[in-house]
Amino acid sequence: MASLDYAHRRLVNTLGPERVARGELERMVYSHDFAALPKLVLAQWRLYPDFVVLPQTTEEVSTIVKLSDESGLPITPRGSGTGSYGGAVPNRGGVLVDMRKMNKILALDAANRTVTVEAGVPWGHLAEYVASKGMSLGLVPIAAPASTVGGAINSGVVCFGSYRHGSLRGLILDLEVVLPDGSVLHTGSGHDAPGQFGDLTSLFLGAEGTLGVVTRAVLRIDPKAEETRADAYTFRTLEDGVRFLQAIASSDLIPLHVGLVDREHFVLERAFRPATPEPADIALVALQGHKDEVVEQEKELDLLASKAGGVKMAPEAASDLWDRRFTMYGARRLSRGLVVSSNLVPVARLGEAVDAAHRLLRTMKLDGAIQAALLDPTTASFAPYVLMDDTRPSGPATLGFVKKMGDAARGLDGHPMGLGMFMVFNLAKMHGRATGFMGAVKEVFDPTRKINAGKTTEVWTKFTWPIIDTVPPFMMGLGLDLAAFLRRIKPTRDRYARAYRKIGGP
């Protein structure tokens, strides 16, 4: 392996000094994603990259990847780091490729309804731009204001708009990817013919940057809808809200978005935002289409809601909830940490998922809230979050919640979302005999384990000596099971929760 100084010189020669960073502060910023992690994990992984680089062109990305052959440093691509499972965090240092300088919208073809963008463009910015041209993006990821195009594709995320417009897969016509050998691959034929001509686009959805660096995407866009309207309904219990969601899934309605948030979320949000609606279990439904169809659908929606015991909220309140749909984790401010457990569960078993989450929150003495959304008539995204006191030694035990909730989702014929670095133990449990196929994909695209290696299909440690260079994935699972157990036997509630209650919290 070449020395770090040599690698630095080569990187600076390629990108210039202003786009290569190796200072302590920069490296620290890139050593984590949305997840709050205990310092203890530094014993297992070298989360701090050696260098952070900011390429601006595909050619630069290609050169950086090729340089890795000389320097021996692993490559970790990263968008804006809105993931939670370590997919965009190094495990053995190396070169972290921050894609956010590749943020140009290259072309918008209204006639053929496509937009070509670089991977570092944030979805929020892209949606605004497309709207300014009289078109619209059918889908936007739940972390759209920050989440980048490449980041969302690599995470295989849940999107607003899925119920009407389908999955993110259907939005992508072609990807430009720098493969581990530095070559540039187009994953599709460039035509609107999904699945034809050896289309490999699907493989990069949810690949977490382990197959290559996505540099460009051609996305499908739609004409702007005549009307988009949000309605919100309060329910006496969360179970009633679940029944409402299930009734929508069994109806002829095709809303843009169907979501459900429990009252705890609003209790927590009220602590720092007084204008929050009165705490209640609230379903938020957005309708889109022609005015006449929206009106017709709204009537049917009202009927379904009233059958489930729902009460319609004022239009302004619904509109406010819709406008604030991207900011769901403000409660982090209360506790200095927050953990989200993202899962997919069958719509028919959403009620059981709610029960499981409540049971876990109670037994693990956690404060948190439940959020769910319909992705299609069979699949619901189920994403409860819990607060975590990052400043206390007991805080990390909260991570056990994610493991237990993921187990519960699998027990309900669903699956947890995200593998990254921390959740690889779920892979075999989710895919069974097909797990080997996943390893085969990595082997074909990255046989020398150069790009984001040691994740998704295996767990590498920071060590390179045999035996201790990897951790059996199930051991990671055991660690989180232990965390859940410690959390369960913890005799007291969290400090922030006690302090919060003293000042009149729940």
Add this chain to the structure above:
Amino acid sequence: MGLLRDWAFVEAAVRIPALRDVVREALIRAMFTRDDRVLPREIVADLGRTPAVTVKVKDDAEVRKLVEVFSGGESSVNLGLAPEDYHYFRRALSVGKDRDIGVVPRPRVLLTYDWLVPEQRGVELDFSAYAEVDFQKGAHRAVAQVGAAWKDAYDAALAAGHLVPFVPTVPLDFSIGDGVWGDAPYGSYRAEFGEYVNALRSVSAYGHRTRVGFEDVSNEGAGYDLLHAILPVASEFVVPLAVAFRLLPRPSARKTLTYGFDDPAKAAAALDRLGGSFRTPLWVHVVDGAAAGLLRPGTSSEAFTVQLSLSGSAAGLAAREKAFDVLFAGFKTKGTDVPNPFDGPADAYRKTADRVSRSLFVGEVRIPVRALPDFHAKTKALGAQAAAPASLYASLRSTGILSAFPAFEASGERHRTYELSKGVAGISEGIPGSIFVSRIAHLWDDSPGFRRRMALLQKLKMEIDASRVVQPLLRS
């Protein structure tokens, strides 16, 4: 009998770089038309080796047993290793098998033609007796065994309170499996077939029951989306046994609207307006006069007929019908009682399928809907030139793309099929944004990007099918 095998075969045959460009198309033509006089003897021998046995599958255990036997797992001294490990070591030590015996599923119906290189003395799996459809209570999803006829699944779903959301653009008597290994053109207005598929139940190349995807939920965020990447070539990676797919709730009311246009330009303009609107019919099919005559014999049709299916409440449908009348301004006739091919009795559907199947189809062309008049006129001209009158079946996607299937009144002679395919490819090349996606068009494509993707897919196949049982590639 698949894209990867044909592709690898053609690549191996034209390995001499200097002659590559000259030889490639001539070779494909000779292979397709079986012009054995110009083909090397080895290639003729390969093309002549058809499957030795056909096995009628009634239980997945039979498939597992076959695969285990052919992979050598039963007969080899494997030192107690798991099949995956056994084959890993076998490859690592360069210990080959004497010969490969592969398994290949037999399509129930082919719209166009089969792949070129047959399963070399392997076993063909006939799934016609493996045809159950299971609907889960309380959920809108089904698991259909691959031999189940689409029409039977469609009718059974309606009886069980669901709706199969995808329909074939050309109404032939396809099985569900034909959507995976055949050329059944399933789709809906809102999405392609793959979007409705949650999982495949399959037997892996080692004889294990293997589920690819998740039967009850979609597969976002669960690692590589292998399911949708291999779906069009799934039977070259695993032996698919059943398809788990999403359904829609059975609508409270449905209505079929039929609009006749005397001018293709008016039909294209109307469809373009629909594609740019936020209306969401279940499906939108377009046929020209000749095709309409086959679908509904004895009735007079306009030059173009657009038929679409709406769902919703009875009151809502009335309002929506008016909206469609406005969108389709320019139509000459309108009918609300013209039957669609899918909702009638199974016998009637199969009779229609029988009539339609007598035409010669050469494959799918995906065109921007506004190019419909141009494409139709050129296809007609091609048919006239070849003394094979042309007709057109197509379905519209919400993206404004038309999935079009030109058909010709001609016998299924391979020469005619090849020449007409060339003609359609030429038409497609001349229309911006259009692409011909037939099987043979895949083999013609020699672009670097496609070659690269195919090389990666081929490598992936070799990893997943290391025991060389699932439609193994021919050894060069």
